Amino acid sequence: MLTLDRVTVEFGGLRALDALDLSIGPGEIVGLIGPNGSGKTTVLNAIGGITPLAAGSIRWHGNRIDGLPPHRVARLGIARSLQHPRPYLRMTVAENLRAAWSGGDGDWRAPVEQALELVELTARRDVPASDLTLADRRRLNLGQAIVRPPALLLLDEPAGGLDAGEDEAVAALLARRVLPGRASLLIDHDTDMLACLCSRFVALDAGQRIAEGTPAEVLSDPGVRRALFGA
């Protein structure tokens, strides 16, 4: 479905991604792990059209999408949540969902109601986004990513910055309601949480793939352990 072929991204002299191959099949939930600076977010930015490629190609159902601007990639059904949730602060929760939906056609009311329910924000629908806690902003961020059911979901640290109870709630939300049946690429520092959610892991270090396989296989790989935990 999505295929990255020898994708290379350079920032000045720094090679952030080095000939990376990666593919995601229908309904597959893939976790992208690696130490800070290994290029995880850059992968999402490259797919989303935010960061241009220096070499390689990205294909979506066989068609090249590298070089498309972000809004064109979004309209293909590739939804992206940001590492730092940035809701439209002067809009309410429901308005934020309607805004995220507004790239599409048809009636927005039913999808907005569904998304509110899915991320458990129905009770806070008329609250301005500026009054939300970080946990609720994360929920809203997820709701915005799925209000128009995406063909591929790219989630950058969906539970980042939350305390223990809150991140479990978001993980449960992801596991039960958001991810099932939906092709997704997830990034998170909490590899245990990712292992519960994903069917496959890809480990990066310095812009290169160092391991790929089931979460258990990848987490027991000595190279991955060295890169992630220094042991």
Add this chain to the structure above:
Amino acid sequence: MSDAALSVLTNIGMISFVGLSAWVLLTVGCVSFGQQAFFGLGAYTAGIATVVWQLPLALALPLGAAIGAGAAAVLGLATLRLHGLYFSIATFAFAELCRIGIELFRYRTTRDGQPVGPDGVEGFGDIRAVFEAGLQPVDQLMLVWFLLTAAVAVLIGLERTRHGIRARMVGEDSVAAALHGVDVARVKLAAAALAGALAGLGGGLYAHLTTYIEPRLFDAMLGVHALAYGLIGGLGTAIGPVLGAVLDIGLLESTRIFVGTRMIVFGGLVAVLIILRPRGILDEALVRRSACLFRRHADARPRHG
């Protein structure tokens, strides 16, 4: 109503168009110091249309708006990819370029044995179509406020459409808007053209109701005021910039209370509001609360059935 009051109200209506123009760009997150250029272009275009080309006013005003929109779109293509302050500086430079261009612009012809048409720094007088049509001050007031009300109503109507929501998304966070599938460049360009049309229409009215225009009228002070009207009146609704113009022209400029101190009071007002209400008097939160109250009121009314 006295003639003086009529003239103040008419003036507020005309200048509100430039305020509205700057406000449209503010809603998509662009701070323009150059909307007076499109007001000036609209004024000269509409004036030339009736005086030199002898076209009817009903054609001259849309022509002024069209030239305003066209010029704004061309400027937008060149500048809307600039961010923040750079965009503001570019709009300011363009407006000054326009003003100086108009100073050098002469397009004279003879009507009834009299030379007429734009005459560089000497200005452009005898734009008499409105008076020749016999429109009284009250009619002029009605004309200006009818067009202004229509413009505000269209903008408020747009707010609720998908286009309006996309504009708000771009205004709040253009990166997030792009991730949600919004073509940010296109939204900004459409807003720039709409803003140019509004300023151009206001300019055409101004030329005909004052009968005399000169390049000096379209200087940076007009642009700064236009921008301030939205910031004072509020960015939450298109009524905001009109309220700003009412406060500035109606209260500060036209009453005798602030003679000699108008600009000090105006500057102070802007400073105080930026601290207390950074999005103006009619900001988004107030607009949302009033809409909510209005809905509740409507729901509480007994229904026939």
